[in-house]
Structures are given as structure tokens and as C-alpha cells.
Amino acid sequence: MRIVVENLTHVYNPKSPFATTALSGVSLSIEEGDFFGIIGHTGSGKSTFVQHLNGLIRLPSSLKRKKKKGDNTILKVGEFDLTRKKTDFRALRRKVGMVFQYPENQLFAETVFEDVAFAYRNFSEKKPTDQELEEAVREAITVVGLPYESVKNASPFDLSGGQRRRVAIAGVIVAKPEILVLDEPAAGLDPHGKKEIMDLLHTLHSSWCKTVVIVSHDMDEVAENCTRVAVFAEGKVLCVLPPKELFRRSEELLRHGLDLPLTAKVCNLLKEQGVELDCDYTLDGFVKAALARGKDT
Amino acid sequence: MKDVSFGQYYPVKSFVHSLDPRVKILFLIVFITVIFVAKEFLALGICAAVLLIATLFSRIPLTKFLRAVRGILFLVLFTATLNLIFYPGETVYWSWKFLQITKEGILFSAFLVIRLVLLVLCSSLLTYTTTPVALTDGIESILTPLTWIRFPVHALTLVMSIALRFIPKLSEDAGTIMNAQRARGAKLDEGGPVSRIKAFVPVLIALLISSFRLAEELGDAMEARCYGCSKKRTKYKKLKIGWRDILAFLVIAGLIASAVLLRVFPQFPF
Incomplete structure (x- = not known):
């Protein structure tokens, strides 16, 4: 499913002294198969944007019967047109899974099994049989890398932080969404936990969910994993580029208060010393470029 | 803070905002007492007028207050309807089995509606114009x-x-x-x-x-940060009584006086 957004604007608390414009005229498209990154400063509208993708924030036009004249907003996810009132938002949410920041806060059930089963039950057309349910839950818990037999009857609150996050992710992917959106999936984890979560996302990307969208502050994470990256600043999209081209524009990123991945920083330092490397800013790519360069000289 | 629930502090600068929270709390208490003690429309009318003036001085859009009233609309209509059809009275306009609408019933329901609406309006005026911190500081000082x-x-x-x-x-x-x-x-x-x-x-x-x-x-x-280690806590912002507060206090005193006068001399001709 392809995501097409044009001219998307969102204002919180319109017509009051608390009014804040979170998005103003955002346009971008996310292709099927993308591992899409969204970066930007705090308050640049990233989270607001992704909440539009599964209809958690509804467009005003989808709440009223009549469309306002001159409203040229387009928001399409696959065949779902989110500007219209008739859209089946639950069917949409089944296709677009959303993992919030600190998703472990959404855990509520007595056992891990029940918590993961929650979304599967909600999204099933008719009541699933015990066997179907168990199969789906087992698969989801296994794919996030937890031992099913030993955790299924545990309380989610007895698990460690990293494990809780995995359970929370399992609780979203159990419905097998085609698009998986994650808001800062690795926030607050130690470096090892971060790596594990990113590896998990790659596993999911190649097997379960065709498209993965992550919101991130961690440039290394973005450089290493994403196929394309959108840069948000003050509610607008500055550019959408593959990391290879994006991090070449280091000055522009720094000017918007954004960081650079380690590889780009090293490339810049080398450049100051007169050594120019042509790399894609992943660690592997950097090492390859450096080795090739070493052989040349 | 993305969503603003009703009754929350509304940040503008105004006469009412700058009043000492203690004066405002006192005003609220007196006001509510007067509303509940009052038996005449005239008393409620005076209250409403005072409240309207205070509201205008607070520079808060009137729509905010309408929204506060909307929150209790159901309660108001419900109690008003019940009183309207069950209140016993002499001048009967309409009756059906045990239900009846009387002149007394109409007056009583109208009185009730005004009372409830004033109650909500004056408490929203307090919360709209006073920050939570100032509010609790004021309560602490009053309870000293x-x-x-x-x-x-x-x-x-x-x-x-x-x-x-x-x-x-x-x-x-x-x-x-x-x-x-x-x-x-x-x-x-x-x-x-x-x-x-x-x-x-x-x-x-x-x-x-x-x-x-x-x-x-x-x-x-x-x-x-060692909360509770020292015996006496000092305050960052000390409450001070200014000329505005004295002025507001006089208004409150006037309100009580007129309410008492109305109670003592119900036939007092104005």
C-alpha cells in the first residue's frame, strides 16, 4: 500500500490562545517496501504526522458531511481515502499498525498472551477459534524474539523493560498490518536493546510488514536502516531523500538543529584533512569506502 | 499540553487575574452562600449583575463560559423538568394525572436554573482566572x-x-x-x-x-531534594494585599450587605 499525502495541515486547539500549528502544508509519499525514516527536532510535527496515517487524528473534512471549498488536502493510504467520512477507519487500522513512543505503557492484561491477543480479537471479523488465536499469538511472540512457552502466562509487568517493549510490539503486529509505523521505537533502551529492536524491525520488514515507517532522533539508526528519510522542521517537510544523499548536506541539517550520524561526522573530519570519501553512511559502507580509498593511495 | 479541558486557567492579563487568590476564594464562598440563601429573584439578579461585571473585567471570552454551562446543561434541564411537573402549587395551568404545571412550579424551576448556572459560572470564573498554584496558596493561607x-x-x-x-x-x-x-x-x-x-x-x-x-x-x-526536612517552609511567591484586593473586598461586603438587607426586609422597596 502506498501512502500519499498532499497539503496536510493540522492545528491543535484551533481558535483559542492555546492554538498551535503542528503541521502546515505537508506533502510526501511513502512507497510500498520503503523503510521510511522521519527525523526532525522536538515539536516539528513528526508524531502528529504519523498519527494521521491510521486515522487517530482525523482530518476535519472526514468528520463533517460536506467538504469545505478550496480544501485541497490529499491523504491516501492504499485504497483508503482519509479525507472522506465514509472511510472504514477500523479496517484502515488493521492495515496500518502503530507502535507509540514507550509502547510498554499500553500493556494492561494479566498475561502476555492476553495482551498480545487483544488486537487480534479486535480486528477479527468473527470470533477467532482458540486454535487460530493461539497460533497468531505464538507467531507474534516468537517473531519478536521471546520464548513463547515461558512468557505466555507471565504478567507483562514482571518482564524487563526491553522485553515489555517486545511484548507491546507483538501486540500490534499480531494483526499482521501491511504498514508498521513506530514512534521512536528504540527510545530509552540501552545500546544493545536498541540494536535488537532495529534487527527486529528488519526481520519484520522482510517478512511481515511490507512498509516500515519510523520516527527517530537517532541519526545513526536512520543512516543504518532507512531507505528514504523525510526531514521535518516547524511543521513542514524540508526534503525527502535516501540517507546517502541526505547526510551529504550536513550543513543544512546542522542549521536545523539536527545531528549527524557518526559516519557523516568522520567523513566531514576527513574532508577537513583533504580526504573525500564517497560512502552511503552505513557503517559497512563507510568501512568499504575507507578500505577502497586506502588501496588507491 | 495538547488538549485543554474546561475549567482550566485561561492566560490573559486582567483586573480579575491580578487579584489576590484569597480574595477570589472568599468571593466565591460568599457568592455561593448568597445564591443559596437568596429567596428572591432580585437577590439573584444582583448576584448575576455582580458576576457579569466581574466577568467583563476578566477579559475572558464569553463563549468560554457558555461552554462551561454546556457541561451541566443536561443536569440543569433534568432538574428543571422534574421540578416543573412535580412542584405543588395553587395556580394550576395544566395537569394530567399526577403531573401538573403550576405558576409556583415555573417560578421555582426558573429560580433553580438561574441558581445552578450562576454556581457554575462563578466557579469557572475562579478557575479561569487563577493558576492552580495561586489557588492552593490561597487556600493554604485561608486555612492557616x-x-x-x-x-x-x-x-x-x-x-x-x-x-x-x-x-x-x-x-x-x-x-x-x-x-x-x-x-x-x-x-x-x-x-x-x-x-x-x-x-x-x-x-x-x-x-x-x-x-x-x-x-x-x-x-x-x-x-x-529533601522535601520535609526543614520545619518551616518558605514561599517563593508571597501573597500581598493591594488596592485592587481592597476594592474587590468592598464589593463582596456590599454583596453580603444587600443580601442580608433583602432577607431582613423582604418587602424593602428599591
Whole structure:
């Protein structure tokens, strides 16, 4: 499913002294198969944007019967047109899974099994049989890398932080969404936990969910994993580029208060010393470029 | 703070905003007492006029107040209707079996409606124009005499201010958790009342757990900064009575006086 957004604007608390414009005229498209990154400063509208993708924030036009004249907003996810009132938002949410920041806060059930089963039950057309349910839950818990037999009857609150996050992710992917959106999936984890979560996302990307969208502050994470990256600043999209081209524009990123991945920083330092490397800013790519360069000289 | 719930502080500069919170709290108490003691429309009329003037001086858009009234609209209509059809009276306009509409009933319901609306309006005026911190400071100062009988006034007001402080935080958390469960297909806004309440269980449990964690963190943070180590706490902002407060106080005194006068001389011709 392809995501097409044009001219998307969102204002919180319109017509009051608390009014804040979170998005103003955002346009971008996310292709099927993308591992899409969204970066930007705090308050640049990233989270607001992704909440539009599964209809958690509804467009005003989808709440009223009549469309306002001159409203040229387009928001399409696959065949779902989110500007219209008739859209089946639950069917949409089944296709677009959303993992919030600190998703472990959404855990509520007595056992891990029940918590993961929650979304599967909600999204099933008719009541699933015990066997179907168990199969789906087992698969989801296994794919996030937890031992099913030993955790299924545990309380989610007895698990460690990293494990809780995995359970929370399992609780979203159990419905097998085609698009998986994650808001800062690795926030607050130690470096090892971060790596594990990113590896998990790659596993999911190649097997379960065709498209993965992550919101991130961690440039290394973005450089290493994403196929394309959108840069948000003050509610607008500055550019959408593959990391290879994006991090070449280091000055522009720094000017918007954004960081650079380690590889780009090293490339810049080398450049100051007169050594120019042509790399894609992943660690592997950097090492390859450096080795090739070493052989040349 | 993304969503603003009703009754929250409305940040503009005005005469009413700058008043000492104690004066405003006193005003509210007197005002509510007068509303409940009053038996004549004239008394309520005076109250309404005073409130209207105070509201105009607060520079808060009137629509904000309308919204506050809308919150209790159902309650008002419900009680008014019940009183209208059940109130006993002599001048009967319409009756059917045990139901009747009388002149007295109409007057009584109208009185009730005005009373309830004034009640909501004056309390919203207080919360719109006073920050939660100023409000609890004011309450603490008013309750100070109770410390003579060793009542823990400070602890009480601290609990109050923490509760007030956490309302926006909790409502934000509730919003996030609701969205997270909605994203997992929870049917929060569909179906009948029973299924809606059931659908809220996943939200409530998650919210309860996160608020416990919040409370624990706050307790740790306070202890880490030696909260409760010194006997007497000093204040960052001291409350001071200015000319505005004296002026407002005189208005309150006038209000009480006129209410008492009306009670003592019900036939007092104006």
C-alpha cells in the first residue's frame, strides 16, 4: 500500500490562545517496501504526522458531511481515502499498525498472551477459534524474539523493560498490518536493546510488514536502516531523500538543529584533512569506502 | 499540553487575574452562600449583575463560559423538568394525572436554573482566572488558623496542588493510551453504554499503572531534594494585599450587605 499525502495541515486547539500549528502544508509519499525514516527536532510535527496515517487524528473534512471549498488536502493510504467520512477507519487500522513512543505503557492484561491477543480479537471479523488465536499469538511472540512457552502466562509487568517493549510490539503486529509505523521505537533502551529492536524491525520488514515507517532522533539508526528519510522542521517537510544523499548536506541539517550520524561526522573530519570519501553512511559502507580509498593511495 | 479541558486557567492579563487568590476564594464562598440563601429573584439578579461585571473585567471570552454551562446543561434541564411537573402549587395551568404545571412550579424551576448556572459560572470564573498554584496558596493561607489545632494544612494543600498539577498530565496520558488501544482496534466510541464501559477497561488499567509509576517517581524526586526536612517552609511567591484586593473586598461586603438587607426586609422597596 502506498501512502500519499498532499497539503496536510493540522492545528491543535484551533481558535483559542492555546492554538498551535503542528503541521502546515505537508506533502510526501511513502512507497510500498520503503523503510521510511522521519527525523526532525522536538515539536516539528513528526508524531502528529504519523498519527494521521491510521486515522487517530482525523482530518476535519472526514468528520463533517460536506467538504469545505478550496480544501485541497490529499491523504491516501492504499485504497483508503482519509479525507472522506465514509472511510472504514477500523479496517484502515488493521492495515496500518502503530507502535507509540514507550509502547510498554499500553500493556494492561494479566498475561502476555492476553495482551498480545487483544488486537487480534479486535480486528477479527468473527470470533477467532482458540486454535487460530493461539497460533497468531505464538507467531507474534516468537517473531519478536521471546520464548513463547515461558512468557505466555507471565504478567507483562514482571518482564524487563526491553522485553515489555517486545511484548507491546507483538501486540500490534499480531494483526499482521501491511504498514508498521513506530514512534521512536528504540527510545530509552540501552545500546544493545536498541540494536535488537532495529534487527527486529528488519526481520519484520522482510517478512511481515511490507512498509516500515519510523520516527527517530537517532541519526545513526536512520543512516543504518532507512531507505528514504523525510526531514521535518516547524511543521513542514524540508526534503525527502535516501540517507546517502541526505547526510551529504550536513550543513543544512546542522542549521536545523539536527545531528549527524557518526559516519557523516568522520567523513566531514576527513574532508577537513583533504580526504573525500564517497560512502552511503552505513557503517559497512563507510568501512568499504575507507578500505577502497586506502588501496588507491 | 495538547488538549485543554474546561475549567482550566485561561492566560490573559486582567483586573480579575491580578487579584489576590484569597480574595477570589472568599468571593466565591460568599457568592455561593448568597445564591443559596437568596429567596428572591432580585437577590439573584444582583448576584448575576455582580458576576457579569466581574466577568467583563476578566477579559475572558464569553463563549468560554457558555461552554462551561454546556457541561451541566443536561443536569440543569433534568432538574428543571422534574421540578416543573412535580412542584405543588395553587395556580394550576395544566395537569394530567399526577403531573401538573403550576405558576409556583415555573417560578421555582426558573429560580433553580438561574441558581445552578450562576454556581457554575462563578466557579469557572475562579478557575479561569487563577493558576492552580495561586489557588492552593490561597487556600493554604485561608486555612492557616487550623494549624493551631495541629491540622496538617500544608500537607493537605500540597496534595491538592499535586492533584491539580497532574490533571493535564493524566489527561494527556489518557489520550495517548486511548490512541494506542484504538490503534489496536479497541472500540472506544462505538456501541451501547455497557460495551463502551467495557472497552475502557484496557485504557483505565494502563492509565492506573502509569499514574502509580508517576506518583512513585514524584515521591522519589521530592525526597531526593529533601522535601520535609526543614520545619518551616518558605514561599517563593508571597501573597500581598493591594488596592485592587481592597476594592474587590468592598464589593463582596456590599454583596453580603444587600443580601442580608433583602432577607431582613423582604418587602424593602428599591
